Amino acid sequence: MSQPFRLNKEGLINRNKKISFTFNGKKLFGYEGDTIASALIANGIHLVGRSFKYHRPRGFFGAGVEEPNAKLQVEFNGHSEPNVNATEMELVEGLSATSQNCWPSVNFDVGAINNFLKMFFPAGFYYKTFMWPKSFWYKIYEPFIRKAAGLGVASIEKDKERYEHKFEYCDLLVTGSGPSGLASAYAAAKNGAKVILAEDKPRFGGTLLTDDVSIDNLSGKDWAEKIISELKSMPNVTVKNRSQVFGYYDHNMLVMFERVSDHLEKKSKFIPRQRLWYIRAKETILSTGSIERPIVFGNNDTPGIFLSAAAKEYMKVYGVLVGKKPLIFTNNDSAYETALEFKKNNVEPIILDTREEHSSELIDEAKSKGIDIRFTHGVIVANGYKKVKSAKIGKLNKDKNSFEKIETIECDCICVSGFWTPSVHLASQSGNKLKYEEKIDAFIPDKKKQHETSVGAAxxxxxxxxxxxxxxxxxxxxxxxxxxxxxxxSIPNVNEKKYGAHDKFWCMPLPKNENPKRFVDFQNDVSVSDIEIALREGYRSIEHVKRYTTLGMATDQGRTSNLNGLQLVSNIENKIVPEVGHTTFRPPFTPITIGTIVGREVGMEYMPTRKTPMHEWHEKNNAVFVDAGVWKRPRYYKQGSETLFEASKREAKNVRENVGICDVTTLGKIDIKGPDAAEFLNRVYTNAWMKLPVGKARYGLMLREDGIVMDDGTTTRISENHYHMTTTTAQAANVLSHLEYYLQIVWPELNVNVVSTTEQWAGAAIAGPKSREMLSKLYPDLDVSNEALPFMGYKEAEFFGVPSRIFRISFSGELAYEINVKSDHGMFMWEKMMEVGKEFGNQPYGTEALSTLRIEMGHVAGPELDGRTIPSDVSLNGLVSKKKDFIGKNSLGREAFNVESRQKIVGLIPIDRKSSIPEGSHIVQDQNAKLPNPKLGHVSSSCWSVENNNPFSLAIMKDGKNMIGKKFFAVSPLKNKSIEVEVISSHYVDPEGKRVRS
Amino acid sequence: MLYIKCPYCGLRAQKEFSYGGDATVKRPNINEEISSEDWDNFVYMRKSPRGKHIELWQHIAGCRQWIKVQRDTATHEIFQTAKVTEEIR
Structure with missing residues (x-):
């Protein structure tokens, strides 16, 4: 199998290693070092995709990041990835590439009918057409547009690859290893700076690989190799290829995307696929080079039309001819190098130069080699549908707006050059405002906002x-x-060819009565006439024109289209380009994978997992866990084939009847020390704290300054100046920050210190009527009677030889205690409790039973303290001191907080005593009322009351206390349920609180 | 990502900090009689300046100190950082 367009010798590919791959099912081969694009072109394949809007046949246009068309669906190494740039993706064994945005095939695409209906698809087509009727949007228009738009197909498989993030600091980051980048990195490295040199392509050297130059008597390529190997040998330099710096963020933070192993056939499983580098650089050199821009002409998107530098790169780097009858269309000297390269490879090019006949080093060389040069000529329209077959060319009149002569000549490719556009994306992202440089008809960086310096072509x-x-x-x-x-x-001696001036010519006029599409933006299918329409319809700002026509959007970010679009707007508007301005360049410069952005933070690594010291015991005893913030808490302990509902009922019932233990390690714990600790607590909590004696606990409520309840918990006075505060699991971190805020900023005069001790203590609650009996067995030498250890009492005692703290506090509403031991002893404590508790019928209970117990007692928790409730809303106004000031007190006087009908906490039971009420249900008067049905409140927490054996819920309801005894409906459109309910007190069980004090 | 100089720890990535709002707001003294208008101003009313702004940040994954940061809200330029007990002018 021969490759008809592969040169015999040229190129940097490894001809000793063949790589087989498939394209649209066809088996092909290339060489190591090929991209998908170079291998396909070597095989004579140009038609690779269909355009976005009109489904026009499209081929390759560039040879690297600038490629607007050749985006393929590629399967390799077990991935399937859409929108892969064929000009950048290196060939790997077994790779399989398919065309996108075509059906049933790239050769015969039904969607191409759009091309013949193009008069119906002008700029803003979707905005104008899919307006009415409104009801059509979801079912008809949107699915249709979604199908028509979008290019590739995202994989729905789980990504098995490994991606990494890396944080790096350096003195100088150099982005691009062309001549200016190499020189910058080298000079900085010699000064001893910590340097990172990043190159997007697999090969270092940039234009040195393709330009016919010499430096210190070495070819460009050899000089680049020499510098790179010297840089690699220096310990202060990191040299990275396949690494693109794609974003410039605040404070000189740059982000780089490294393709670590996509080009490898086999790799160790510990090597990531891709790596994201966050680089904080003291200084940045932007040596990103420039991208050639096209000249606009008719059907300029036909496969076989290339940027002239790309054609040269295919020859010099890959040993591939983009055609054997090339037409070169240029307004400047650089395309002559492409022509000379063709000539060197025994291919006869024809050069069409828009300039008047004149002389320059390159023109003279081309002439002397006998190349056919036609001055003041240009391509009017390319002929051929799936591949260029010929071109209608014209000799321009002096005004460059009409033709002296028009003829058609045969060709199989057109290499176009409209001069060079510096890649200013990173500079612009850094905040550099850019200025228009008349000399090169393009924007270059202006005043810097960050530590960046653009050098060379950039x-x-x-x-x-x-x-x-x-x-x-x-x-x-x-x-x-x-x-x-x-x-x-010393700056080396350079030998290069001098370029003459370029022609400020960017768009070929059309002869009368001819109207082929002339594309400005290939990727987004934006033609000259689309931009004309946008302007005719009144869009003036370039940002609006961009959005209306989609010029310069998507993955392409206007790399080849930006300046031609601006030229067109400025021509029509009779403005100069700098007045039109430019659109914003946005990161990423080229698309990067979602996997890289996510890095290792997937699955188990998405968040840290916090486990209590008793976690292993829970696991062994069939606990089903629930996430409580980053904690894993047992939700219930499954016995046999129990459901969640059955297990939680059993566990809760056992607490009410016997005794149960619950792992409460996750509660936030804060140690508060200092002579002003009591005064501090008195300001933080709504209730009084000055008189709490040593050895006693108190329930406390804290507010935000706006009067809304922030958190609740108990705080115990351990000794004179030492308190132990508990917070809810969810609010632990916020409460600590809150306390630190007041101590450091508001009341620095208070001599108090706070520190989190959540991790230091393992906690277990013992709850139930038999808990005292069980406690006395756990502490045989301690008097645990109601008199010696009353409700809200505190004692320190040895737990089988281990120091421990005993708090008589209760969340379940039963007689209950909480034991804390040092974390290391948590498992010991738990196992001892299980052992000792056997004779009392002790069972562990999880968060579901815990919720049941607190809900039927009417104790509030997160769902009630939801950031919208004040103390009186949740019947905690008894805890609000009238005598002293505290955080948020002044807000409680607000009018809205004191209206008669304000929301209050209530209990709800279903009339049928059977139907569970979904949490989040709305309470309404009439379930059949016309929408919007006035909402009277919402259901915050629901449970199955084990005490009364029927469902029970807590709700926050308007004027709640006066609604007791009345009937309403709890409706949940989400669950499609409507349940008739009766309002009762929120304290469903033991409203007097006798049990906790028994 | 911003690069913030903690007066206690040195230059650290924004990831280590948490934002805490306007640093120029002073909480009324405890036990002080205050009009509801002044109180409402303290609780709710904040300026949203374009440009220099002195704000609070907490070095939450570091020394846990609250600090003052003078930042340009439009460009993110940080002019000065200080301990909360120090003045920024």
Missing amino acids: NGSFTLEESLKHGFENGSNLSAKITETKTEI
């Missing part, structure tokens, strides 16, 4: 001599400021 210097000089100078000066060392480097 700064509009297109000669090698200038690029190297700027590179060495800037690399040396910027790094010397940091390292305070300056090593003299």
